[in-house]
Amino acid sequence: MRIAFHSPLKSPNHPVPSGDRLMARLLIAALEEAGNTVELASELRTFAQEPTADRLAELHAQADAEIKRISAQWRASGAPDLWFTYHPYYKAPDLLGPRLCQSFGIPLVTAEASYSARRNTAGWADMQALVLQAVEQAAVNICLTRRDQQGLVQASPNVRTALLPPFLDAAAFLALEPDPVAHRLVTVAMMRPGDKMDSYAMLAGALKRLDDLPWTLSIAGDGPCRVETEALFAGFGPERVIWHGQQDQHDIARLLAASAIYVWPGCGEAYGLAYLEAQAGGGAGDRRGP
Numbered sequence: 477m478r479i480a481f482h483s484p485l486k487s488p489n490h491p492v493p494s495g496d497r498l499m500a501r502l503l504i505a506a507l508e509e510a511g512n513t514v515e516l517a518s519e520l521r522t523f524a525q526e527p528t529a530d531r532l533a534e535l536h537a538q539a540d541a542e543i544k545r546i547s548a549q550w551r552a553s554g555a556p557d558l559w560f561t562y563h564p565y566y567k568a569p570d571l572l573g574p575r576l577c578q579s580f581g582i583p584l585v586t587a588e589a590s591y592s593a594r595r596n597t598a599g600w601a602d603m604q605a606l607v608l609q610a611v612e613q614a615a616v617n618i619c620l621t622r623r624d625q626q627g628l629v630q631a632s633p634n635v636r637t638a639l640l641p642p643f644l645d646a647a648a649f650l651a652l653e654p655d656p657v658a659h660r661l662v663t664v665a666m667m668r669p670g671d672k673m674d675s676y677a678m679l680a681g682a683l684k685r686l687d688d689l690p691w692t693l694s695i696a697g698d699g700p701c702r703v704e705t706e707a708l709f710a711g712f713g714p715e716r717v718i719w720h721g722q723q724d725q726h727d728i729a730r731l732l733a734a735s736a737i738y739v740w741p742g743c744g745e746a747y748g749l750a751y752l753e754a755q756a757g758g759g760a761g762d763r764r765g766p
Contacts, residue, residue, distance in 0.1 A: 477557040479507055480517035480576075484561065485568035487519045492699075493722065494666055495749040499620075500562050502645060503587060507560070515556065518542050523568045527599040539571035546576060555580040561610065563588040566595045569606035574613050586610060587618040587640070590746070591631040611635050621746050642747050646756035648725050652733040654758035659691045662735035664728055664750045667699035671744035678741040680708040691716070693739070694731055698722040732757025 481488075481504055488500040504514050520542045524531045550556075559577050561570040564586055577584040589611050595604055611617050611628055617637045619625035625637050663679065666672050683693065693709075698721050709717045720731065732738065738754035 477512045479512050479514045479558045479560050480556040480573075481507075481514050481560045481562070482517045482520075482570060482573060483563060484520070484522040484570050484572075485563050485565070486521065486523075488516065489519065492666075496563060498749055499588070499642070502643060503560075503562055505645065506643070514560075517546060517556075517559070518572055520572065521568070522571050524603065525567070527603055532602060535571060539575075543572055543575055546572070547579065550576075550580060555582055558582060559584050561586045561589075563590075564607050564610055565590045566592070566600045566604045566607060569603055570610050571606065574610045577613065583615040584610065584613050585616055585618065586614045588620050588624065588746075589614075589617050589628060590624045591627050593631065608632060624746060642749060642752060644749060644752040644756060646752075648729045649732065649753060649756035649758070652729055652757075654733045656736040657734055658736060659689070660694065660735045661691050661737050661739045662694040662696070662731055662754075663738065663740045664696045664723075664731070664753065665740060666697050667701040667705045669701060672699075673701050673704065674743040675741040675745075676705050676708055678743060679739060682741075683709075683712070692718065694718045694720060694735060696720040696723045696728055696731055728753065729757060 481500075483496070483500045486494060486496045486500070488497055488504060490497050507514050520538060522535050522539065524535065559573040559582060561573045561584065564570040570586070573584050589607060591604060591607055591611065595601075608631055612632050612635055615636065617628055617635055618640050619628065619637050620640060620642050622639065625639055628635050628637055665675065667676070683691070693716060695709075695717065706719065720727075723731065732754055735757075738751070738757075740748065740750060742748050742751070
């Protein structure tokens, strides 16, 4: 099939590494491995930090312009067989796929869509209504966790769902022979506000209670909260914590292979691809897989 792919939260071409970007790329690779042709339909990012009327109006205006552009392109070259939306949720609904699919009569598929009724009481009802519209329209909603699957069914009992556990291209990790250094801990995570910073704070707090043990910690990651993250670990001394900054996949594979334990609280995360990378690294996990 010819598949139009869209990630409303973060394009797979986004310059900043993240689990969201990685999962989008993995899904594209899997679809292509199955013989499909995947086209990135749009780079439009429909993310809203806060549920304001002005921001939603701005996003709708941007979506209108993008739909006009894509529609003209499809009328000239033909519509794809399928629209595939990755990770529509209350802060980043898909404002393109449902309308384009209705106009051109093609099916919609979502992956990692999520819905939580408690968000409606926090001002996100209008954004969540857009997510629910897409979920109900979709031919199938591919869920990466049972929690997400249950949330969709609770919101709309007749939605069509399928479960696909998170997966990873483990080649870069399996290519290295694990050689873990005793007592070496490792974590790989972005440094940004919210759940990531909460996890870093939890990790620093836990390690303070293990000060009598001879551990060292390698931290791979960067982001807007780099200074705040470093401050959390400032009391440990330079011999305890090693800052590696942003690393590519091959560098991360080497760090994991040389470490004994992968540590990360994972506060607020539905799942973490970093856990699968650690598992594939062998030295920081069990290579047998889930």
